Amino acid sequence: MIEKLLYVILAAVGLYELVDLAVLRRMKKRLVHRARLLNLLMLLVILTGFAFAIEAMTLYLFLQIVLLNIVEMCVLVLATTGIVLIFKTSVTTNFAQGTIATVGAFTAAKLIIYLTANSAMPMSTKLILALVSSAVVCFLIGLFIDTVIFRHSRYSNPVGKQMITMGIVLVLFGLMPVLFGLLPLTVEAFSYEGQIINLPNMFPLFLPNHNLYALCITVAMLVTLFAALRFTKWGLGVRATASNETVASMMGVNTKLITALSWGIAGAFGGVAAFLFAPVGNAVTVSFMTPVQVNAFLASILGGFSSFGGPLVGAVLINLFSSIASAINSVWTNVIVYVLVLLLVLAKPLGLFGKKTAKKV
Amino acid sequence: MTTLRLSFDRIRKQLASIARHPYFGFLAFGSILVVLRLLAIGGVIPNSLMKSLVITMIYAIIALGFSLLLGYGGLASLGTAGFVGLGTYFIGHFSGTLGYPFAATLLISLLGAIVLGAIVGFISLRIEGMYLAIITLGLSEILREVFKSFTAFTNGVNGLGFRDFALFGLPVSDTAVDFIVIFVFILIILGTLNIIKSPTGRALLAMKNSDSAAQSMGIGLMKYRLLAFILATIYAVIGGLLYMMDQQFSIPTTWSLDFSLNILAAVVVGGAQSITGIILGTFMIFGLNMTVLKEIAFFREYPDATWIVSGLLIILITMFYPGGLIRLIQAIRFWLVKTGKKLKRKWRIHRYGEDD
Numbered sequence: 001m002i003e004k005l006l007y008v009i010l011a012a013v014g015l016y017e018l019v020d021l022a023v024l025r026r027m028k029k030r031l032v033h034r035a036r037l038l039n040l041l042m043l044l045v046i047l048t049g050f051a052f053a054i055e056a057m058t059l060y061l062f063l064q065i066v067l068l069n070i071v072e073m074c075v076l077v078l079a080t081t082g083i084v085l086i087f088k089t090s091v092t093t094n095f096a097q098g099t100i101a102t103v104g105a106f107t108a109a110k111l112i113i114y115l116t117a118n119s120a121m122p123m124s125t126k127l128i129l130a131l132v133s134s135a136v137v138c139f140l141i142g143l144f145i146d147t148v149i150f151r152h153s154r155y156s157n158p159v160g161k162q163m164i165t166m167g168i169v170l171v172l173f174g175l176m177p178v179l180f181g182l183l184p185l186t187v188e189a190f191s192y193e194g195q196i197i198n199l200p201n202m203f204p205l206f207l208p209n210h211n212l213y214a215l216c217i218t219v220a221m222l223v224t225l226f227a228a229l230r231f232t233k234w235g236l237g238v239r240a241t242a243s244n245e246t247v248a249s250m251m252g253v254n255t256k257l258i259t260a261l262s263w264g265i266a267g268a269f270g271g272v273a274a275f276l277f278a279p280v281g282n283a284v285t286v287s288f289m290t291p292v293q294v295n296a297f298l299a300s301i302l303g304g305f306s307s308f309g310g311p312l313v314g315a316v317l318i319n320l321f322s323s324i325a326s327a328i329n330s331v332w333t334n335v336i337v338y339v340l341v342l343l344l345v346l347a348k349p350l351g352l353f354g355k356k357t358a359k360k361v
Numbered sequence: 362m363t364t365l366r367l368s369f370d371r372i373r374k375q376l377a378s379i380a381r382h383p384y385f386g387f388l389a390f391g392s393i394l395v396v397l398r399l400l401a402i403g404g405v406i407p408n409s410l411m412k413s414l415v416i417t418m419i420y421a422i423i424a425l426g427f428s429l430l431l432g433y434g435g436l437a438s439l440g441t442a443g444f445v446g447l448g449t450y451f452i453g454h455f456s457g458t459l460g461y462p463f464a465a466t467l468l469i470s471l472l473g474a475i476v477l478g479a480i481v482g483f484i485s486l487r488i489e490g491m492y493l494a495i496i497t498l499g500l501s502e503i504l505r506e507v508f509k510s511f512t513a514f515t516n517g518v519n520g521l522g523f524r525d526f527a528l529f530g531l532p533v534s535d536t537a538v539d540f541i542v543i544f545v546f547i548l549i550i551l552g553t554l555n556i557i558k559s560p561t562g563r564a565l566l567a568m569k570n571s572d573s574a575a576q577s578m579g580i581g582l583m584k585y586r587l588l589a590f591i592l593a594t595i596y597a598v599i600g601g602l603l604y605m606m607d608q609q610f611s612i613p614t615t616w617s618l619d620f621s622l623n624i625l626a627a628v629v630v631g632g633a634q635s636i637t638g639i640i641l642g643t644f645m646i647f648g649l650n651m652t653v654l655k656e657i658a659f660f661r662e663y664p665d666a667t668w669i670v671s672g673l674l675i676i677l678i679t680m681f682y683p684g685g686l687i688r689l690i691q692a693i694r695f696w697l698v699k700t701g702k703k704l705k706r707k708w709r710i711h712r713y714g715e716d717d
Contacts, residue, residue, distance in 0.1 A: 093494070153679065153680040159431075160629075163625070163626065164676050164679050166625070166675065168672065170626075170668040170669070170671050170672030171668070171669050171673060172672075173672070174663075174669035174670075174672060176665075177665050182663075294502055297495045301491075301492050301496065305491070331510045332510060334503075335506045335510075338499045338500075338502055338503045341499060342484075342499055342500070345488065346488070
């Protein structure tokens, strides 16, 4: 399978050079056409790669692994959305995204323990309350970080802002054992049962209910967010701030409010992500969101920071890569995924959907 | 009598000129460290304090390499942890498990560092800024996965122990390792000083301020980016070798994102362009909780709570003193000089009356 893939890649590279030298050289907008050709060929290579992989591991196994990994995909997509939202409005990569989310998961776990001890609610009500509490706590932390720290940092170059988010990571790392105790906690899943899906010509597939609920919640949140970005005044403000903060504030956009809300919403997305991620075999510890955080960064640069949709596609792609890689070789899964992402980003340095912005010299 | 006084004057002048030499401060610092170590042998200073100082020095070596990238090259990288980890496993595997002589291990480590640095350098030609930081983070994660899974080389998640280190056939004791660390630390400081003041350092600075301007002045981007990354990787690998000699144990969980972020924090908190600042910053981030904070009861109960202090320090310094602690010290010194002059003037007015 890997040999076949190598041949396809070599053929694609050869075709690219050939067309570039023979045809595109005579055209007027050579660079534009070259970029289009590269996109087309990369799409083809990725699709054939997937086809080969699915052929090698059989369609049934692929579908089953994807169904089981849906919850990880949802978590990754939510975390990536938070990071991109903050990058768009504050021009910084938020290292604290995962840690803020962890605080939310801890709150949810503590609330579940408290409610179980003090009231006779059904489990579903408790879980919904816990989910909401996790989102609200993370929203408030995000709001606090922006209004208290970011608004008052006099000096705002990107590295400095990154440093501040990393300082927040350390503070929360230190605070969590003091607030929530030293022991790892657990969050219950929505349901431990599952659906059996029967497709023609195939063994029945199994879909855990928790994954189904996670998918529904994620899709609902994303649809709301994208609708808000497209149709509400806040969305217009975010888009204006993302394109140029100074000009936006001169045009009467309340950029401070927009940025603060973006931080809060990004935090809430993280909180929901952590809540969904905790039940699938992860005890809530201080650093249980770190792998998600690393993958979310990689997803953002794979998709390119310049659009909202790109990173989400990146997140889905990374999840599919890791599904396939885990079937091929379970020990080296992450290495395979990281190397793939590295190669894709080397081929397109601004991400799959990135746009080149003109740089002032 | 006069000739004697003259020769005294000459000696004093020569001493003053020695004291003004750029090396003098760092050599004096090194001698103080050696004296401290000797005092620890004598039992005047607790041994645990000395141990924390030695490990802080190792972190400072890594931070100095990182400052060549960030402070001089303007290239953000989050791959430090992976490179340091690689250094620890090089010495642990080749000198420890296979029993190669140290010179061979050093050669292999340097070669590995050069190859790895060159790879990252080539990547940095194509990917820039935030993207580069995240890609190097990905590389570091790849290395960490290798540490976890390549058990023949690294002993996997159980960690690799390293004992009975021998240098040129002689066994090296823990005390001797401390002296080696101090020696290498001072050597690295002097080397960094030379690099910074040389045309290479100037070229890196020019590159940081503007790629295009530097290129138009005839500075090859490829050459200097590769050089910066190779140097930083060599520093990191040397730090890894020393870490393994000192701690005698290396486990993949150490070499995660937190480690890289802490090195970044040390460089930024101290002041990315000053050697004194970086040493200060490393002590603030790593040394402070090992030496001072662990004596406080609250932190003894919650050992992780020391992170709160480091975190607050990072936030406050980046918010109010973006140039790092070194700027704060310069500001204080400036204020002291100014106040001193003012007081002197006031005293003169009081003593001799107003002159107009």
